Amino acid sequence: MRTGEKGFVLVLVVIFLALGSLLVIPALRLAYTTLNVKQLRTLALDDQYARDGAAEHAMWRLRYGGGTAELTEENQTIEYDIVLNGITTHIVIQLRAEPALSGQALANPDFSVRPGSSVMPTDPTPGIPTDFSYIITMEELNPNVASATIDEVWDQLPSGFTYKPGTSASEDFAIVEPLTEIANGVQTIRWVLPTPITFEAYGQIKSLTFQAQATPANNERYCNEVAFTPNLERDGKSAIITVGTPPYSGCAGRKVVVTTVTASPVIVPPNVQTTVTFAASFTNLDIGAHSLEDVRVVLAPGFTYDAGSAAEFGSNMNTNEPTIDLVNGRYELKWEFLPTPLPFAVDQVRTQTFKATTTPTESGSAYAEVFTEVLSPCAYAPCTLPGNDDITYSWQAGITIVPAYDVWSEAEITSGWGNSIPGSGVTLQSWNVTTN
Numbered sequence: 543m544r545t546g547e548k549g550f551v552l553v554l555v556v557i558f559l560a561l562g563s564l565l566v567i568p569a570l571r572l573a574y575t576t577l578n579v580k581q582l583r584t585l586a587l588d589d590q591y592a593r594d595g596a597a598e599h600a601m602w603r604l605r606y607g608g609g610t611a612e613l614t615e616e617n618q619t620i621e622y623d624i625v626l627n628g629i630t631t632h633i634v635i636q637l638r639a640e641p642a643l644s645g646q647a648l649a650n651p652d653f654s655v656r657p658g659s660s661v662m663p664t665d666p667t668p669g670i671p672t673d674f675s676y677i678i679t680m681e682e683l684n685p686n687v688a689s690a691t692i693d694e695v696w697d698q699l700p701s702g703f704t705y706k707p708g709t710s711a712s713e714d715f716a717i718v719e720p721l722t723e724i725a726n727g728v729q730t731i732r733w734v735l736p737t738p739i740t741f742e743a744y745g746q747i748k749s750l751t752f753q754a755q756a757t758p759a760n761n762e763r764y765c766n767e768v769a770f771t772p773n774l775e776r777d778g779k780s781a782i783i784t785v786g787t788p789p790y791s792g793c794a795g796r797k798v799v800v801t802t803v804t805a806s807p808v809i810v811p812p813n814v815q816t817t818v819t820f821a822a823s824f825t826n827l828d829i830g831a832h833s834l835e836d837v838r839v840v841l842a843p844g845f846t847y848d849a850g851s852a853a854e855f856g857s858n859m860n861t862n863e864p865t866i867d868l869v870n871g872r873y874e875l876k877w878e879f880l881p882t883p884l885p886f887a888v889d890q891v892r893t894q895t896f897k898a899t900t901t902p903t904e905s906g907s908a909y910a911e912v913f914t915e916v917l918s919p920c921a922y923a924p925c926t927l928p929g930n931d932d933i934t935y936s937w938q939a940g941i942t943i944v945p946a947y948d949v950w951s952e953a954e955i956t957s958g959w960g961n962s963i964p965g966s967g968v969t970l971q972s973w974n975v976t977t978n
């Protein structure tokens with residue numbers, strides 16, 4: 543090879559080396575980056591498996607590991623760590639128990655809509671002519687919403703009160719001026735609706751408003767009462783107005799009513815047999831003595847009466863065993879006061895206590911319902927509303943709640959959280975993931 547050619551070859555070699563370095567170095571960097579990405583992906587996958595596996599462990603603990611028994615009203619959180627795939631994962635299980643619509647049919651199969659009323663002012667000045675603003679509410683409580691309908695609304699005003707013409711109004715349905723009638727000093731208002739009221743959803747509330755006029759006397763208590771047709775729903779006296787210091791806690795015509803129904807414990811864990819103590823309290827909130835003929839308690843679905851439990855409570859209204867009937871899948875307990883009705887003095891409180899057992903399998907709220915039969919219910923106020931005046935009704939009371947559970951799973955890189963609903967098993971209703 544000639545000398546000139548050797549020099550030319552050397553130049554080419556230098557050029558090829560330079561070009562090779564431009565290609566090889568990025569290739570090596572790319573290979574290193576790929577290895578890093580693969581390593582990060584492996585770490586992320588291990589982290590995800592650990593996170594999700596920890597959530598599954600929480601579910602197992604709720605279903606089989608005693609978690610639902612550990613979580614109570616007093617102890618509503620469990621926290622612990624578990625190692626999965628070499629990764630320590632932190633788990634939190636939080637009890638959630640909020641009252642809600644139960645979805646259970648009412649014990650009175652004819653009832654669908656709960657009446658109610660409120661008033662302003664509630665403490666007027668005695669001896670001064672006053673306009674009172676009333677609100678009548680209609681709460682749909684029948685899971686079969688299509689059966690809930692109202693064609694007439696009735697209102698019995700307190701003695702001495704009169705409807706103020708032209709004040710009826712509603713944003714929820716068409717309304718016309720009502721018919722009015724006065725008997726024994728008590729005015730009854732009756733709205734005949736041009737179109738029956740229907741409801742679009744379970745638990746929906748509709749209302750109407752009106753005004754009444756009166757000059758309230760001192761040291762008196764005034765109560766209002768509402769009824770609906772065609773199903774004859776009643777809710778007892780409400781919209782209470784207190785003037786001065788009345789000599790009694792109730793008002794004319796309020797009768798003996800169910801004042802409280804308590805359940806203990808309120809929170810009942812799923813898939814665990816639990817005995818609940820129920821206490822139904824009754825108070826004479828009328829202006830004179832009354833007597834009860836019987837008390838009926840309809841237990842929530844899935845509850846059974848504990849035989850002999852009424853005798854455990856010596857202060858009971860009746861320590862005898864109730865008669866028990868199974869009605870529409872629910873047990874009905876009935877205590878009768880025979881041969882002599884049970885007397886109630888004004889403001890007297892009596893309580894019927896007993897136990898019932900359940901093993902629930904679904905999250906949600908459950909209610910008992912209580913009925914009382916009053917002797918001579920119209921002794922202190924005229925009975926002018928449609929429906930049964932002998933019976934007072936608690937509507938849904940004595941709530942027990944089968945909880946749901948929030949689950950939080952935190953690994954090294956990611957976290958997840960969701961809500962667990964116990965049923966025949968334990969189901970994770972949702973699962974949300976975030977990077978730590």
